[in-house]
Amino acid sequence: MTVAEPTTDGSYRDRIAAVEPGGNEFIAEADRHGKPHQLFWTWTSPNLEFATIFVGMLAVLAFGMSFWQAVVGIAVGTGLGAIAHYFLSARGPLHGVPQMVLGRMAFGFKGNALPAGLMSVTAGVGWFATNSVSGAFALSTLFGFSPLIGLIIIVLLQTGFAFFGHNLVQAFERWSFPVLAVVFLAASVAIFTHADLSAAAPTGGVGGLGGFLLTVGTAFGYAAGWTPYAADYTRYLPSTVSTAATGLYASAGLFLSCFVLEVVGAASVTTGEANLGDPTGSFTSELPSLLAKATLLAIAIGAIAANSINIYSGAMAFVTIGIKLPHHIARALVTVFFGVAGFAIAWWALPDAAHSYEAFLLVIAYWIGPWLGVVFADQYLRRGQAIAGYLYDRSYANWGGLLSFAAGLVVSVLLFCNQEIFSGYIVRVVPQLGDITFFVGFLIAGASYLVLCRSKIAAEREAV
Numbered sequence: 001m002t003v004a005e006p007t008t009d010g011s012y013r014d015r016i017a018a019v020e021p022g023g024n025e026f027i028a029e030a031d032r033h034g035k036p037h038q039l040f041w042t043w044t045s046p047n048l049e050f051a052t053i054f055v056g057m058l059a060v061l062a063f064g065m066s067f068w069q070a071v072v073g074i075a076v077g078t079g080l081g082a083i084a085h086y087f088l089s090a091r092g093p094l095h096g097v098p099q100m101v102l103g104r105m106a107f108g109f110k111g112n113a114l115p116a117g118l119m120s121v122t123a124g125v126g127w128f129a130t131n132s133v134s135g136a137f138a139l140s141t142l143f144g145f146s147p148l149i150g151l152i153i154i155v156l157l158q159t160g161f162a163f164f165g166h167n168l169v170q171a172f173e174r175w176s177f178p179v180l181a182v183v184f185l186a187a188s189v190a191i192f193t194h195a196d197l198s199a200a201a202p203t204g205g206v207g208g209l210g211g212f213l214l215t216v217g218t219a220f221g222y223a224a225g226w227t228p229y230a231a232d233y234t235r236y237l238p239s240t241v242s243t244a245a246t247g248l249y250a251s252a253g254l255f256l257s258c259f260v261l262e263v264v265g266a267a268s269v270t271t272g273e274a275n276l277g278d279p280t281g282s283f284t285s286e287l288p289s290l291l292a293k294a295t296l297l298a299i300a301i302g303a304i305a306a307n308s309i310n311i312y313s314g315a316m317a318f319v320t321i322g323i324k325l326p327h328h329i330a331r332a333l334v335t336v337f338f339g340v341a342g343f344a345i346a347w348w349a350l351p352d353a354a355h356s357y358e359a360f361l362l363v364i365a366y367w368i369g370p371w372l373g374v375v376f377a378d379q380y381l382r383r384g385q386a387i388a389g390y391l392y393d394r395s396y397a398n399w400g401g402l403l404s405f406a407a408g409l410v411v412s413v414l415l416f417c418n419q420e421i422f423s424g425y426i427v428r429v430v431p432q433l434g435d436i437t438f439f440v441g442f443l444i445a446g447a448s449y450l451v452l453c454r455s456k457i458a459a460e461r462e463a464v
Contacts, residue, residue, distance in 0.1 A: 005097075005392050012167070020165025023319040026391075027096040032238040034170075036245040039089065041177035042170055042233050043226070043253035046309050048180035049302025050134040050280055052258055055222050056265025057283075059215040064207035067197045070266040073215030074259060080216075081223025082255035084372055087379070088227055090247035092234025097391060098313075099231040100320040103371075105387050106378035106449070109394050111402035113321045115371050119228045120321070122364055124314020127225065128307050132158070135303025137280045142296040154300065158307040162315065166236060169308045176305050183291075183298035188264045190287050195267040202269075210434030214418075217435050221365035223258050224438075227372065229313035322394065366417070369438030370408030373446030374401050381450070381457045400452035408445025412437045 010030030059070035139150030418435035
């Protein structure tokens, strides 16, 4: 059975100072607006923040890479994440629905509740808390009040933007882009003027192949962490826009912002002054006083830019799980809930932010790897197939997708996970592998889906 898609009514359009109505409905042509090039700053602004810089700092300080080794690892991990973002962003104008609604084809309506729930937690709570902490520390250092006060300010602002919804979030990314770009460009130049790019890798880190693969993993985890949101910010584009341009602008903004600032982070620790105990303070301490203050303010603005997207899409994913809420308040109501939950987690993480962030980046990649494997395998098998009638059909099932996802996730974690609380069975024997959980999960899940679901999808094609 297929069902008609619930659609928007054309009243929202490009209004900025209005609460976005509804939840995850199909975007009617009357509400479509914008051009693909706008996606460049949509995906640049949220990555012009300290959390991005910290990925590069981890590569050197925690994973034992030299600067140039870190650059290569960052390029590989970020590039892989940007490629995935390209293909998923391009689907938004075609189908007019959020990313997690599209996921119902690969997992079925009920089965999709698992990845949608995981995204709700990682985006609406995990990423929300992580970025809130960096913004809170920046405001604390800049104005001299406690990090908790800074956290309250950050959370209130970013939750407010997300509460209003898509158009205000997109507008804030556009408004913040020039400010963030200028400040971080100036800070980057200042960092490179006294960085020692030929410095040897520091002692005490992981080092070797393991350290390199951890660098790739964290860079991939950071960039790919945006992929479950990709279509959320392209679904309002007119259906006639170029899908290639849509994917290109979205992925270019993501890649350039992540790669450049992560490389700056790696360069900043080559002076020997940085430490993971106070990463924000140690980074800005290398800058002239006025620029340091401007950078701290930019870090706070960047955190708000990132979390406006995180909490908006986290709430969107939660609505997609299938819980019935009044359509006119569903997304906005859930946004407030995640704002409160994210604040609580961020408050808890304040004392040990650096350690929590390193683990969080890898854990995100653990589930996104197999999720991407299933989604891309499904996209490949369904190429050219009309899917509109299935997206809101509560009876539509595809348990092969959920089984493939679970197989990729469980097997990859059991064998290759490299965390303090658990090390995979193969990693225990070959520790120099570092952590390749996300790659293995992607391959196992994708291959499993191709085997398990090929005949089902072929039958659906014939039935149409």
